[in-house]
Amino acid sequence: AQRVTQPEKLLSVFKGAPVELKCNYSYSGSPELFWYVQYSRQRLQLLLRHISRESIKGFTADLNKGETSFHLKKPFAQEEDSAMYYCALLILTGGGNKLTFGTGTQLKVEL
Amino acid sequence: DADVTQTPRNRITKTGKRIMLECSQTKGHDRMYWYRQDPGLGLQLIYYSFDVKDINKGEISDGYSVSRQAQAKFSLSLESAIPNQTALYFCATSGINSGELFFGEGSRLTVL
Numbered sequence: 632a633q634r635v636t637q638p639e640k641l642l643s644v645f646k647g648a649p650v651e652l653k654c655n656y657s658y659s660g661s662p663e664l665f666w667y668v669q670y671s672r673q674r675l676q677l678l679l680r681h682i683s684r685e686s687i688k689g690f691t692a693d694l695n696k697g698e699t700s701f702h703l704k705k706p707f708a709q710e711e712d713s714a715m716y717y718c719a720l721l722i723l724t725g726g727g728n729k730l731t732f733g734t735g736t737q738l739k740v741e742l
Numbered sequence: 743d744a745d746v747t748q749t750p751r752n753r754i755t756k757t758g759k760r761i762m763l764e765c766s767q768t769k770g771h772d773r774m775y776w777y778r779q780d781p782g783l784g785l786q787l788i789y790y791s792f793d794v795k796d797i798n799k800g801e802i803s804d805g806y807s808v809s810r811q812a813q814a815k816f817s818l819s820l821e822s823a824i825p826n827q828t829a830l831y832f833c834a835t836s837g838i839n840s841g842e843l844f845f846g847e848g849s850r851l852t853v854l
Contacts, residue, residue: 729800732784
């Protein structure tokens with residue numbers, strides 16, 4: 632079954648500390664994974680996708696097929712990183728693709 | 743700016759009432775989605791539509807129905823609302839075979 636697992640509901644770190652938000656997936660096909668972010672009082676929006684191999688707002692995520700993981704990392708947390716983060720898996724269907732989301736991790740960066 | 747707009751933004755209703763949540767978009771996307779967000783459960787897909795003539799059930803479609811009136815409009819209906827349908831509902835759009843979804847601001851529904 633296709634599934635995305637985010638084991639932490641809440642992650643609390645101090646400003647300047649490293650951040651790692653965990654994401655594991657289960658998918659029989661070739662995975663395409665994404666991280667979405669929802670800042671307070673803002674819309675859910677795409678943060679980054681594994682295909683792009685880019686760093687956005689200091690965040691990176693590497694797809695590890697052996698461990699079926701796509702953890703989101705940032706070396707030094709900033710206060711403005713506090714938000715809800717969702718990992719998502721693109722699933723192929725007969726007519727097209729759809730996204731399956733994990734349960735989300737609330738990141739709180741404390742001063 | 744091209745956008746995804748949901749109405750109403752907030753609604754309180756009673757058990758058994760019929761409710762419609764509307765979504766319109768100016769992005770020109772063929773694909774539209776309805777998700778439900780609950781604390782601890784994340785985002786769950788209710789229904790999705792790849793074009794005007796295509797409607798598909800998602801993970802949690804029971805108790806819901808949808809209508810794709812035009813490329814730009816996708817409505818979600820609760821024929822007889824119940825309290826466990828209290829949630830935040832999101833509409834989203836995407837381009838073909840794209841994993842980038844563009845979300846509306848959400849519609850908060852409370853069923854008493």
